[in-house]
Amino acid sequence: MGINGLEETPLLNLLARYAERGGERWHTPGHKGRRPRGGDFLKWEYDITEIEEILRAPHVVEQSQQLMAKSYGADQTWYSVAGATLPVVAGILAAFPFGATLYADRNLHRCALSALLMAGYHVRWLYSTVLEAGLVLPLREFPEDFSGAAGLVVTRPTYDGLAAPLESVIASAHDQGLAVVVDEAHGSHWQGAEYPFSAIGLGADLTAHGVHKSEASLTQTGLLHLKGSRVSPWQVERWWRMLQTSSPSYLLLASLDRLQWERRRGRLAEDWRHLAGEARQLWEALEQRGVAVLQKWAEGQGFAVDPARLTLLGDGADFRKRLSRFGEVEKTTPGSCTLLLAPGQKLAEISRAFENSRPASGSLVELPYPVLPTVMSVREAWEREGRWVPLGEAAGCIVKEALTPYPPGVPLAVPGELLEEHVLEWIWRWIKTEPGPLEGLRYQEGRPMVWVVK
Numbered sequence: 001m002g003i004n005g006l007e008e009t010p011l012l013n014l015l016a017r018y019a020e021r022g023g024e025r026w027h028t029p030g031h032k033g034r035r036p037r038g039g040d041f042l043k044w045e046y047d048i049t050e051i052e053e054i055l056r057a058p059h060v061v062e063q064s065q066q067l068m069a070k071s072y073g074a075d076q077t078w079y080s081v082a083g084a085t086l087p088v089v090a091g092i093l094a095a096f097p098f099g100a101t102l103y104a105d106r107n108l109h110r111c112a113l114s115a116l117l118m119a120g121y122h123v124r125w126l127y128s129t130v131l132e133a134g135l136v137l138p139l140r141e142f143p144e145d146f147s148g149a150a151g152l153v154v155t156r157p158t159y160d161g162l163a164a165p166l167e168s169v170i171a172s173a174h175d176q177g178l179a180v181v182v183d184e185a186h187g188s189h190w191q192g193a194e195y196p197f198s199a200i201g202l203g204a205d206l207t208a209h210g211v212h213k214s215e216a217s218l219t220q221t222g223l224l225h226l227k228g229s230r231v232s233p234w235q236v237e238r239w240w241r242m243l244q245t246s247s248p249s250y251l252l253l254a255s256l257d258r259l260q261w262e263r264r265r266g267r268l269a270e271d272w273r274h275l276a277g278e279a280r281q282l283w284e285a286l287e288q289r290g291v292a293v294l295q296k297w298a299e300g301q302g303f304a305v306d307p308a309r310l311t312l313l314g315d316g317a318d319f320r321k322r323l324s325r326f327g328e329v330e331k332t333t334p335g336s337c338t339l340l341l342a343p344g345q346k347l348a349e350i351s352r353a354f355e356n357s358r359p360a361s362g363s364l365v366e367l368p369y370p371v372l373p374t375v376m377s378v379r380e381a382w383e384r385e386g387r388w389v390p391l392g393e394a395a396g397c398i399v400k401e402a403l404t405p406y407p408p409g410v411p412l413a414v415p416g417e418l419l420e421e422h423v424l425e426w427i428w429r430w431i432k433t434e435p436g437p438l439e440g441l442r443y444q445e446g447r448p449m450v451w452v453v454k
């Protein structure tokens with residue numbers, strides 16, 4: 001039965017059921033469904049777009065963007081109403097000419113892949129390592145010699161909040177004439193000694209933020225920050241006009257305006273600091289109950305870590321079920337479960353979920369990245385003729401459509417890569433445990449099929 005006694009609004013019904021259930025939200029967006037502490041500053045009546053009054057006064061958005069830039073120490077900032085996707089895609093396209101050669105983190109979100117495809121870049125992949133649990137660790141090693149390349153694209157942090165050490169590589173890339181674009185989608189809230197330093201402060205030319213992933217702004221809000229003079233702001237603006245909707249919701253933009261105000265008044269830093277302390281206490285409580293915490297381990301390995309991400313290692317499905325008594329998690333893999341934490345949330349319930357039994361502990365074995373040979377560029381594979389083959393017969397085929405578990409949205413195989421058994425085995429494991437959808441697969445008579453180059 002729907003909210004109006006009708007079955008005709010399936011989406012509204014789902015949302016109404018979800019809201020009624022209550023419970024903690026350990027997932028995006030960062031406001032967690034709570035009303036902002038300063039009262040309801042966003043009103044239904046504010047949901048307008050480019051009316052004449054605004055078209056004649058575009059400087060109000062520019063003013064707000066400039067204040068936001070100031071709050072992050074950037075030279076210029078643009079507001080996105082298309083999450084981090086627009087900042088990542090427009091940032092890459094603005095920074096590098098079509099057909100350029102780029103070094104890119106293989107642990108990239110599928111939105112970055114679309115920029116690589118659109119501009120026909122030649123990519124030299126950089127591989128990190130992975131954990132047996134199905135989690136990618138950040139890049140630790142970078143080439144010393146970038147000759148022949150125009151740029152470097154890095155995802156930092158990983159979905160689980162682990163940050164690559166970028167200080168010296170940015171300096172070295174700049175010395176060699178490269179621009180650096182950092183997908184910091186999950187790091188817009190970083191401030192203070194308890195969190196990693198933002199790439200903006202480390203000198204990245206462009207840094208993309210998915211603000212809604214952590215902060216109390218509305219879903220679909222994002223930011224792109226420019227620092228320095230290697231990338232022209234005009235190029236960013238051209239791509240922004242090309243890719244952003246021409247009717248942005250001013251409700252979304254207003255939630256960013258409020259955020260820049262809160263940041264500049266220093267209202268958020270203390271909240272995030274407090275959360276970091278509580279999260280670290282929680283790591284200990286969980287470990288006493290036999291649950292290994294990725295972030296604690298990673299900190300011990302010398303990584304900079306975001307304590308607002310909590311990844312429990314073990315049977316992801318079991319953990320999700322235990323926690324579902326108290327709330328909803330962000331993502332699971334066959335070997336892990338990740339929660340996104342925000343100030344004001346009750347963390348005690350997380351360890352209560354493991355009170356009466358010791359769960360099977362997860363694996364922290366570090367393995368090489370499951371590299372697939374690159375046979376052709378992303379663009380060439382996209383353009384070639386394709387055919388559907390059953391997953392069981394796909395070894396040795398060249399991928400045409402990326403295969404991407406969601407979340408985290410990092411493709412296991414990108415167009416142009418040759419499928420090998422080790423990745424196919426992981427895909428089977430994913431299908432069997434069903435932690436989430438696997439984009440790129442199509443089912444024919446119950447059989448998973450993949451689209452490969454003919």
Ligand SMILES: Cc1ncc(COP(=O)(O)O)c(C=O)c1O
Binds near residue numbers: 185186
């Ligand atoms: C690393 C990374 N970059 C970019 C994105 C795209 O962000 P959005 O969904 O806000 O458009 C995501 C989404 O999960 C992500 O994890």
